[in-house]
Amino acid sequence: MFxxxxxxxxxxxxxxxxxxIKEAKRETGxxxxxxxASNENPLGLSKKVEQFLQQALSxxxxxxxxxxxxxxxxxxxYYSISPENIAVGNxxxxxxxxxxxxxxxxxxxYQAVLTxxxxxxxxxxxxxxxxxxxxxxxxxxxxKFDLKEMKKMALEQKPRLIFIANPNNPTGTxxxxxxxxxxxxxxxxxxxxxIVLDEAYYEYVQAADYPKSFELQKEFPRLVILRTxxxxxxxxxxxxxxxxxxxxxxxxxxxVRLPFNVNSLAQQATVIALSDKDHIERSVRLNNEGLNYLxxxxxxxxxxxxxxxxxxxxxxxxxVTQKVYERLLQQGVIVRPVLNYNLPHCLRVSVGLPEENQxxxxxxxxxxxxxxxxx
Ligand SMILES: *Cc1c(COP(=O)(O)O)cnc(C)c1O
Numbered sequence: 086m087f088x089x090x091x092x093x094x095x096x097x098x099x100x101x102x103x104x105x106i107k108e109a110k111r112e113t114g115x116x117x118x119x120x121x122a123s124n125e126n127p128l129g130l131s132k133k134v135e136q137f138l139q140q141a142l143s144x145x146x147x148x149x150x151x152x153x154x155x156x157x158x159x160x161x162x163y164y165s166i167s168p169e170n171i172a173v174g175n176x177x178x179x180x181x182x183x184x185x186x187x188x189x190x191x192x193x194x195y196q197a198v199l200t201x202x203x204x205x206x207x208x209x210x211x212x213x214x215x216x217x218x219x220x221x222x223x224x225x226x227x228x229k230f231d232l233k234e235m236k237k238m239a240l241e242q243k244p245r246l247i248f249i250a251n252p253n254n255p256t257g258t259x260x261x262x263x264x265x266x267x268x269x270x271x272x273x274x275x276x277x278x279x280i281v282l283d284e285a286y287y288e289y290v291q292a293a294d295y296p297k298s299f300e301l302q303k304e305f306p307r308l309v310i311l312r313t314x315x316x317x318x319x320x321x322x323x324x325x326x327x328x329x330x331x332x333x334x335x336x337x338x339x340x341v342r343l344p345f346n347v348n349s350l351a352q353q354a355t356v357i358a359l360s361d362k363d364h365i366e367r368s369v370r371l372n373n374e375g376l377n378y379l380x381x382x383x384x385x386x387x388x389x390x391x392x393x394x395x396x397x398x399x400x401x402x403x404x405v406t407q408k409v410y411e412r413l414l415q416q417g418v419i420v421r422p423v424l425n426y427n428l429p430h431c432l433r434v435s436v437g438l439p440e441e442n443q444x445x446x447x448x449x450x451x452x453x454x455x456x457x458x459x460x
């Protein structure tokens with residue numbers, strides 16, 4: 086290009102989202118496409134949210150509430166947290182970006198963002214887009230965040246932000262309460278470092294030793310917790326993320342964020358989605374059944390997978406992954422290659438409705454047979 090940009094931006098690879106259904110329809114000519122590529126809730130909108138939306142549009146000429154008062158009240162009640170300790174954003178992605186913009190100074194060469202390799206990609210994009218040094222430690226052999234290595238690097242490099250995706254996307258693995266508590270204790274000397282726990286899949290987690298993060302936050306006020314409405318709450322298209330932290334952190338974020346960063350429909354839809362407990366319960370139950378079905382079938386097909394605490398599974402294939410991805414697409418199934426996460430032999434598959442999961446397995450089996458026969 087004819088115009089220069091900083092080194093960090095030259096390194097950036099544009100975010101590659103899951104292929105949209107319309108695009109797959111255009112490319113394959115199929116009417117029926119199933120998308121298991123973006124970890125959305127296959128049940129769709131909560132019926133309560135859908136009913137509300139039909140009459141909510143007429144208020145669209147008004148600016149949204151810049152303080153998101155009702156929404157923060159509702160979130161506070163739902164999570165038993167004071168609304169003063171909550172900030173909301175245009176998806177948790179915006180909150181990740183805000184944390185970097187507020188707490189890392191690009192003029193200071195030693196200020197860094199630390200996370201693990203194969204962590205959710207937004208941390209890297211936001212760090213580099215803001216010209217912040219980005220550092221990573223390797224995953225453990227079983228694809229978990231290596232908190233021991235992260236601790237060593239943290240004590241050495243004193244990053245401003247440490248991102249822990251728990252459970253992580255795209256691996257579906259998690260760190261336990263005790264592991265996290267030990268990490269927080271051992272990094273307590275880093276007074277200018279925030280530890281950001283991204284719990285986007287919180288509602289889906291089944292593990293008994295999963296961290297009780299709000300409890301830990303009471304003891305470790307430098308712990309920041311992120312949740313999202315994009316997954317179990319079925320509101321990915323509305324864009325709503327929530328950040329829970331010490332009031333001083335919330336105040337800094339409020340100074341820097343755009344005044345109307347969360348639109349009015351997202352604010353109101355979230356209040357209603359939080360009240361629809363039945364929808365959440367159904368979503369989690371469906372997900373557990375889907376995971377169990379997929380585990381059984383993947384075992385039958387002798388395909389390696391990582392047990393997941395989320396609404397997706399990471400698979401490892403002996404074949405060239407891109408080929409299998411394309412073969413699935415030819416049959417009308419969109420999944421997610423994870424080359425950009427440095428996992429070239431893996432595919433990430435979201436849990437769908439029972440018939441979608443069955444169709445995926447049928448197509449996967451065919452794709453693998455075709456690949457083996459070299460057709
Ligand atoms: C999906 C996901 C999010 C959610 O991002 P939004 O911007 O809230 O849609 C955040 N973190 C992780 C690890 C995710 O997988």
